[in-house]
Amino acid sequence: MLRFVMAWALAFMLAGTAFVLSGGAVAAAGVELTDAFMNDPDNIALGKKLFAKQCARCHGRKAYPGKAPKLKEKTYKPEFVYKRITKGFRGMPAWKSRYNEKQRKSLTAYIMSKDFTN
Numbered sequence: 151m152l153r154f155v156m157a158w159a160l161a162f163m164l165a166g167t168a169f170v171l172s173g174g175a176v177a178a179a180g181v182e183l184t185d186a187f188m189n190d191p192d193n194i195a196l197g198k199k200l201f202a203k204q205c206a207r208c209h210g211r212k213a214y215p216g217k218a219p220k221l222k223e224k225t226y227k228p229e230f231v232y233k234r235i236t237k238g239f240r241g242m243p244a245w246k247s248r249y250n251e252k253q254r255k256s257l258t259a260y261i262m263s264k265d266f267t268n
């Protein structure tokens with residue numbers, strides 16, 4: 151009987167650990183940027199619209215020189231772009247409170263797409 155109870159207790163502990171670990175992994179990765187989402191023309195179009203409205207004044211070709219670096223999209227991983235957009239970094243504002251997750255993912259899809267210019 152005691153052995154049975156201990157086996158159960160152990161099983162619960164292991165399940166709990168696995169739960170905590172998987173929860174942490176999901177939180178660290180943030181969101182899923184699937185190929186299906188990244189390649190969807192509607193998402194790319196939404197990102198393009200938002201970029202023109204909000205990002206080009208700092209990142210665009212016509213931006214005041216020195217406002218922000220030219221984006222080197224070929225060197226980025228999508229997760230990096232999404233993280234910078236969401237959380238900001240030094241002179242780069244965070245957009246989490248302005249744009250919802252889909253909009254931030256769409257901006258990422260546009261920047262990573264072949265349509266992107268800046």
Ligand code: HEC
Pocket residue numbers: 200201204205206207208209217218219221222230231234235239240241242243245257
């Ligand atoms: C107020 C000016 C400003 C606006 C508006 C702005 N950014 Fe930025 N952004 C910056 C600056 C400055 C940096 C560089 C931060 C650093 O690395 O010190 C930056 C960095 C970035 C980076 C990382 C570039 C790299 O190579 O490290 C990305 C991606 C980015 N911005 C995307 C965007 C998007 C998308 C928008 C529109 C939602 C946007 N930015 C709007 C100023 C701006």
